[in-house]
Amino acid sequence: MRFLKTVGAALVAAALVAAVPVPAAAASGDIAPxxxxxxxxxxFELPAGARCDFAVRSESIVDEVRKLTVSTYPDGSPERELYQGALIGRLTNLETGASTITDASGSARIEYGTDGSMTWYVTGPVLFGFRENGGTLPKGLYIIDGEYVxxxxxxxxxxxxxxxxxxxxxxxxLA
Structure with missing residues (x-):
């Protein structure tokens, strides 16, 4: 999913949200296909320095995430999707073995721009990764919780x- 690429490659492309084939009849307007x-x-695994100063691995313990494609562009690519469901994971420092359990079970509406941009409207906790000089937070892996964009x-x-x-x-x- 784009979501984890964002985390992994980060949650950078965040967003590992994979595109879903959409029937031609549903490929226009705000019709839920x-x-x-x-x-x-x-x-995912990230090398030392990518998000933390040490190598990390993220693995799911509970993954009940589901999505609904709400609208698509004429080419069938998603324009707007909804995500929700339980996502409990384990994040491990691969150098020391220290680990922590994460709850990233928030809900999100994701709107995709035709230029490769996207906007997430989120309620609840989600795991995001920021690379060096990659945004409004310092390099790291974060659980962001609340209401945010x-x-x-x-x-x-x-x-x-x-x-x-x-x-x-x-x-x-994990340090």
């Missing part, structure tokens, strides 16, 4: 606008 479907989050530029730069909530640095937990 289908039902909720599973949207499993990919596990994350905008991704076409180059993967993330801008967090917090309505209310918290930002928790997972790299600090």
């Amino acid at each position: 289908g039902a909720w479907e599973p949207a499993p989050q990919e596990e 994350v905008q991704f530029s076409p180059t993967g730069i993330k801008t967090l606008t917090m309505r209310h909530g918290t930002v928790h640095d997972l790299c600090a937990d």
Whole structure:
């Protein structure tokens, strides 16, 4: 999914949200082309320095994430999708073995721009990764919780606008 590329490659392309084939009849307007479907989050490993000062691995313990494509562009690519469901994971420092359990079970509406940008409207906790000089937070892996918006530029730069909530640095937990 784009979501984890954002994390992995980061949650940078964040967004590992994979595109879903859409029937031609549903490829225009705000017609929901289908039902909720599973949207499993990919596990990932990042080398030292990519997000934390040490290598990390993220793996799912519970993954009940599902998505609904709400609207598509004429070519069938998603314009707007909804994501929800339980996502509990384990984040491990590969150098020391220290680990922490994460709850990234928030809900999101993701709007995709035709230029490769995307905007996430989120309620609840989600795991986001920021690379060095990659946005409004320092390099790291974070659980962001509350009500907020994350905008991704076409180059993967993330801008967090917090309505209310918290930002928790997972790299600090594992150091």
